Amino acid sequence: MTANGTLQIGMYLAALLLLAWPLGLNMARVYAGDLPRYVRWLQPLENGLYRMAGVKPDQGMSWLRYATAFLIFNLLGLLVVYALQRLQLWLPLNPQGLANVTPDSAFNTAISFVTNTNWQGYGGETTMSYLTQMLGLNVQNFVSAAGGMAVLIAVVRGFTQREADGIGNFWVDLTRSTLYILLPLSLILAVALVSQGVVQTFAPSQTVELVQPLQTATGMETKQTIAVGPAASQIAIKQLGTNGGGFFSVNSAHPLENPTPLSNFLEMLAILLIPAALCITFGKMVGDIRQGVVILAAMTIVLVGLGAVCVGAEQAGNPLFERLGLATRASELSAGGNMEGKEARFGIVNSAIWATATTAASNGSVNAMHDSFTPLGGMVPMWLMQLGEVIFGGVGSGLYGMLMFAIVAVFVAGLMIGRTPEYLGKKIEAFEVKMAAVAILVPPLVVLLGAAIAVVVAPGVAGIANPGAHGFSEILYAFSSAGNNNGSAFGGLSANTPFYNGMLGFAMLFARYWLGIAVLAIAGSLAAKKSIPASVGTLPTHTPLFVLLLIGAVIVVGALTFLPALALGPVVEHLQMLGVH
Amino acid sequence: MLKELKPALVMLVTLSALTGVAYPLLVTGIAQGLFPDAANGSLIERDGKAVGSELIGQSFTDPKYFWGRPSATGPTPFNAAASSGSNQGPLNPALEEAVKGRIAALKAADPAQTAPIPVDLVTASGSGLDPHISPSAAAWQAPRIARLRGLAPDRVQSLIEQHTDGRQFSVLGEARVNVLQLNLALDAERR
Numbered sequence: 182m183t184a185n186g187t188l189q190i191g192m193y194l195a196a197l198l199l200l201a202w203p204l205g206l207n208m209a210r211v212y213a214g215d216l217p218r219y220v221r222w223l224q225p226l227e228n229g230l231y232r233m234a235g236v237k238p239d240q241g242m243s244w245l246r247y248a249t250a251f252l253i254f255n256l257l258g259l260l261v262v263y264a265l266q267r268l269q270l271w272l273p274l275n276p277q278g279l280a281n282v283t284p285d286s287a288f289n290t291a292i293s294f295v296t297n298t299n300w301q302g303y304g305g306e307t308t309m310s311y312l313t314q315m316l317g318l319n320v321q322n323f324v325s326a327a328g329g330m331a332v333l334i335a336v337v338r339g340f341t342q343r344e345a346d347g348i349g350n351f352w353v354d355l356t357r358s359t360l361y362i363l364l365p366l367s368l369i370l371a372v373a374l375v376s377q378g379v380v381q382t383f384a385p386s387q388t389v390e391l392v393q394p395l396q397t398a399t400g401m402e403t404k405q406t407i408a409v410g411p412a413a414s415q416i417a418i419k420q421l422g423t424n425g426g427g428f429f430s431v432n433s434a435h436p437l438e439n440p441t442p443l444s445n446f447l448e449m450l451a452i453l454l455i456p457a458a459l460c461i462t463f464g465k466m467v468g469d470i471r472q473g474v475v476i477l478a479a480m481t482i483v484l485v486g487l488g489a490v491c492v493g494a495e496q497a498g499n500p501l502f503e504r505l506g507l508a509t510r511a512s513e514l515s516a517g518g519n520m521e522g523k524e525a526r527f528g529i530v531n532s533a534i535w536a537t538a539t540t541a542a543s544n545g546s547v548n549a550m551h552d553s554f555t556p557l558g559g560m561v562p563m564w565l566m567q568l569g570e571v572i573f574g575g576v577g578s579g580l581y582g583m584l585m586f587a588i589v590a591v592f593v594a595g596l597m598i599g600r601t602p603e604y605l606g607k608k609i610e611a612f613e614v615k616m617a618a619v620a621i622l623v624p625p626l627v628v629l630l631g632a633a634i635a636v637v638v639a640p641g642v643a644g645i646a647n648p649g650a651h652g653f654s655e656i657l658y659a660f661s662s663a664g665n666n667n668g669s670a671f672g673g674l675s676a677n678t679p680f681y682n683g684m685l686g687f688a689m690l691f692a693r694y695w696l697g698i699a700v701l702a703i704a705g706s707l708a709a710k711k712s713i714p715a716s717v718g719t720l721p722t723h724t725p726l727f728v729l730l731l732i733g734a735v736i737v738v739g740a741l742t743f744l745p746a747l748a749l750g751p752v753v754e755h756l757q758m759l760g761v762h
Numbered sequence: 763m764l765k766e767l768k769p770a771l772v773m774l775v776t777l778s779a780l781t782g783v784a785y786p787l788l789v790t791g792i793a794q795g796l797f798p799d800a801a802n803g804s805l806i807e808r809d810g811k812a813v814g815s816e817l818i819g820q821s822f823t824d825p826k827y828f829w830g831r832p833s834a835t836g837p838t839p840f841n842a843a844a845s846s847g848s849n850q851g852p853l854n855p856a857l858e859e860a861v862k863g864r865i866a867a868l869k870a871a872d873p874a875q876t877a878p879i880p881v882d883l884v885t886a887s888g889s890g891l892d893p894h895i896s897p898s899a900a901a902w903q904a905p906r907i908a909r910l911r912g913l914a915p916d917r918v919q920s921l922i923e924q925h926t927d928g929r930q931f932s933v934l935g936e937a938r939v940n941v942l943q944l945n946l947a948l949d950a951e952r953r
Contacts, residue, residue: 188933234772250766257774307844320782324774352769359777364785371789372796378817381793381801386843389805389812392945393822397838407818407842409803414789418781431845434888436817437803442935498881499852505861508878508898515898516936521857521885522847525831525894528936532888549888550847553857651851673849757853 182492183511186530190488193446193534194481197453204454205461205473211361212334212354212466220361230356241347244705247335248698250351251328255295255694258321262291265317266309275310276385277408282308289682294318296693297325297575299419299426299545299668300685302677306408306429311383318426319415323367326422326455327358329577332697333459336581337466339704340605343712348704362455363422370451371417377447378440381413412438420451423575425545425668433535433548434524445527445548449535452544456480456573459580467605471723476583479731480541483572487561488537494558495519495533500761522553533558536669540565543575545668552647552655552671556758560751562669563658568739569624570665578666578693581700583731585617588703590727590734591720592617600720606712613703620699625742627688628664632657632746640680646673650757654750663688806946814942818842819893822945825871826910828895828903830941831882832864835890848886861885872906894938897926911948921947 207217216224231238242250266282269275282290286302293300294317303309309318331354338348375381387407395402412428416438419426426432433439433448457477464473498509498519511517516528523532532549539546540562551559565572571582588604592614595602602609635641635656645652655671662669663685670676676685721727793801804816814820819830821839833839834848850857864884869875883899900922908918925944928937 185929185933192933230773230776233776234769236769236773246766250770253766253770254773257770261774261778304844304846315786316778316782319786320778323781324777352773355773356777359781364781367785368789372792375789375793375797375801378800378804380803381790382803383790384802387803387805387812387815389814391820392813392942392949393820393824393827395821395838396823402838405814405818405820405840405842407803407815408844411786411790413793413801414786417789429845429889431847431889431891434847435845436819436889436891436893437815440804440817442930446934501852501858502861502881502885505858505865506878507861507865507881507884509881512898514901514937515880515882515896517881519852519885520882521850521852522888523885524888524892525882525896525938526892526935531935547888550849552849552851553847555852646849647851647854649851649853651853654851671849672847673851754851754853761853 182496186492189530190534193449194485196450197457200450200454201457201477202461205458206465208362208458208462209465211357212462216361220365223360227356227360231352234352236350236352238350238353240350241345242350243346244335244348244701247348247351248701251332251697252694254324254355255328258324259291259295262294262317262321263287265313266290269310269313272310272312274312274315274383279308279310285679285682286677289686292686292689293668294321294424294426295325296666296689297329297422297424297543297578298663298666298689298693299424300663300670300689301426301668302682304430305427306410311410314415314428315411319418322415322418322422322424322426323359323363324355326363326424326576327355329575330358330362330459331355331577332701333577333581336584336700336704337463339707340467340607342708344710345708348701348708363418366421367414367417370421370447371413373447374413374416374444377444378437379413379416379444380409380437381411382409383411384409409437416448417451419546420448420544421455423452423456423542423544425539427546433546434550439548442526442531445531445535449538452538452542452546453573455576456542456579459577463580469723472605475723475728476580476587476731479728480572480583482728483732483735484537484541487565488534491537491558491561492530492533494555495529497555499555500758504761519555519558522550524549536562537565539669540667541572543570543579543665543667545662547669550672551658551669552673556751556755559654559671560747563654563661563751564739564743564747566661566665566667567625567628567743568735569621570667571735575666582620582696585620585700586734587722587731588613588617589621590730591722593734594720594730601718603713603719604722606715607707607710608713612706616699616703620696621738623695624665624692627691628660629746631660631664631684631688635660635684640678644675644678644681646675650750650753654754657746657750659685660688664692666692806943808946813946816940816943817893818891820942822941825906827945827948828900828907828941829868829883830895831887831892832860832884833890834886840891842891845889845891847888847890875902875905877902893940893942895941897922897937897939900939900944907948911951913951917951
């Protein structure tokens with residue numbers, strides 16, 4: 182890796198960890214109701230919302246009621262996003278006169294944004310009106326993220342409360358996440374992005390004269406139409422909320438969505454910021470910040486390790502390019518490497534770190550086309566999703582997923598060395614382990630079953646763009662993405678068909694809610710338990726040893742489950758590529 | 763279950779108003795007030811007409827212009843109304859064919875240039891709208907431009923340097939040359 186590449190990665194990690202700490206502490210205050218000064222003036226608004234909705238903020242909910250509120254809110258959101266897409270031609274703020282979205286695509290997209298996946302079967306600028314983007318997709322960017330954070334906070338309360346019936350109030354957690362965390366951060370980021378050149382306007386597409394008219398099949402083209410729109414406001418929250426759904430078709434590779442290296446740095450930072458900070462929030466809330474640091478350390482180690490593989494593979498590039506006599510070495514004047522599908526301003530390093538970060542988190546936005554990555558470079562994002570989106574993961578959902586692995590790690594360690602399985606003062610018993618197993622095994626089931634079906638039926642195979650093993654990778658990537666609520670894609674796959682819209686839609690639903698409900702059930706069960714003081718029989722969970730145990734649990738499950746499938750895709754392709762030499 | 767229906771409805775409506783109406787309007791207001799050029803697409807004007815955006819590439823195939831990154835948008839390259847990458851995998855025979863074709867076109871335009879072609883000049887960008895090429899890719903084309911335009915090589919070199927952005931804050935991203943702005947500067951030169 183070049184010296185500059187190492188420096189950029191170092192700066193990124195340093196900025197991330199330095200910002201995550203204070204943000205995490207402030208978020209812990211927000212959830213405790215002790216509002217930091219800079220948002221306290223919004224409190225009358227919060228209370229007003231509760232009054233209108235008839236919510237009693239002090240009233241705790243049982244886990245079942247909490248889950249019900251979560252599900253009903255999501256169902257209503259789904260209906261709204263679906264309706265907006267189906268009716269957009271007759272609604273305002275559609276200056277390009279874009280047609281109503283087809284039923285299967287609208288179904289898929291509604292699920293996609295409500296589940297915090299933001300898989301995009303459509304092209305933004307050619308499909309969605311400004312109104313649909315703002316009032317449908319953008320709203321879900323906020324509230325699906327807030328919903329994930331709410332569920333996480335409920336789980337944390339499961340650990341902190343003793344012999345309690347309730348795990349908090351969903352409406353309060355949802356409102357506070359949106360109002361005090363997501364909105365202020367988004368506002369700051371959106372304005373910063375506009376300063377770099379991200380568009381934010383309600384004007385229709387701009388038309389400019391081409392400097393060199395273009396000879397086309399039908400004559401001379403003298404004009405270029407440039408799609409614009411209210412993009413910055415949406416991009417800020419798409420990154421902060423681990424949503425990832427782009428305003429434009431190519432997402433953050435689009436120069437009007439991510440125009441400069443600085444905008445790229447800020448957007449990458451936003452991808453991991455809240456998931457990282459929530460680890461600190463968690464530590465603060467359970468009364469031992471080391472517990473959060475341990476989890477953040479485990480996540481960061483896996484991120485850095487796999488990120489290095491991805492950068493290395495992309496910089497090593499495609500042997501084909503060397504055979505054709507191209508200049509592929511990195512220098513101060515050229516990024517070199519595998520530049521197919523990458524932007525000149527980002528080069529190799531920033532494209533590969535982004536790919537790693539966006540799939541470590543369940544963000545799914547891209548600044549380069551993952552489909553054109555080298556086999557190993559593309560395997561890194563795919564495997565990060567398959568690990569269950571727990572290496573940072575989605576806002577809230579990543580950490581609650583990781584806590585499931587922590588429960589398993591504690592349980593396994595307990596079996597191995599004869600210690601009482603307990604975590605944060607709560608005894609881990611059969612019910613918790615069963616539910617954790619459900620939460621951990623549902624996504625792989627959805628991914629492998631979905632991919633298996635797609636490769637044997639005609640409408641599934643029809644979507645493949647690239648021949649050979651890479652075609653299989655496209656399908657496996659799609660289901661890994663949907664089945665873990667990530668949303669990125671090997672974009673060559675023609676997924677905007679009734680088959681894929683339906684299959685991937687259901688995959689996203691299962692991954693989000695089956696998991697969410699199992700996690701809330703654990704929260705309820707833990708909250709009802711007594712807290713037991715640590716004894717000599719307790720496995721300490723704030724040590725480097727536990728970091729290793731946790732990484733081990735995640736990697737072993739992820740590797741055992743997916744190695745056979747990966748062998749048929751990226752591994753075969755890598756071996757074929759070596760043969761090109 | 764019905765107990766949660768009313769809060770769900772009210773919360774969805776009010777949070778939609780906040781995050782889906784008030785927030786984007788506020789950002790638009792600030793953006794249009796503080797950074798009107800950037801917020802509207804960073805357009806470049808020549809003789810009172812918009813001739814492009816600083817951030818959006820255009821297709822150049824005439825050898826007397828610098829060429830940009832290959833674009834995979836359809837139906838025409840650099841279609842800024844429908845961004846797209848090629849999504850070709852590294853072993854896709856179509857990728858090899860495409861790259862060979864681009865190499866042939868570049869060599870045909872300047873048979874005297876025998877240096878290896880920088881990889882970014884023959885590989886499609888992610889967006890299909892990349893406004894930049896690497897400084898190496900500009901330098902590779904410089905002799906052709908100087909010859910076809912009758913400009914001194916030094917002059918072409920200095921124009922390239924004027925339109926080169928280094929890494930931001932000397933660290934972030936990659937050095938790059940804005941192709942459209944460079945070509946506009948070429949057109950502005952007196953022969």
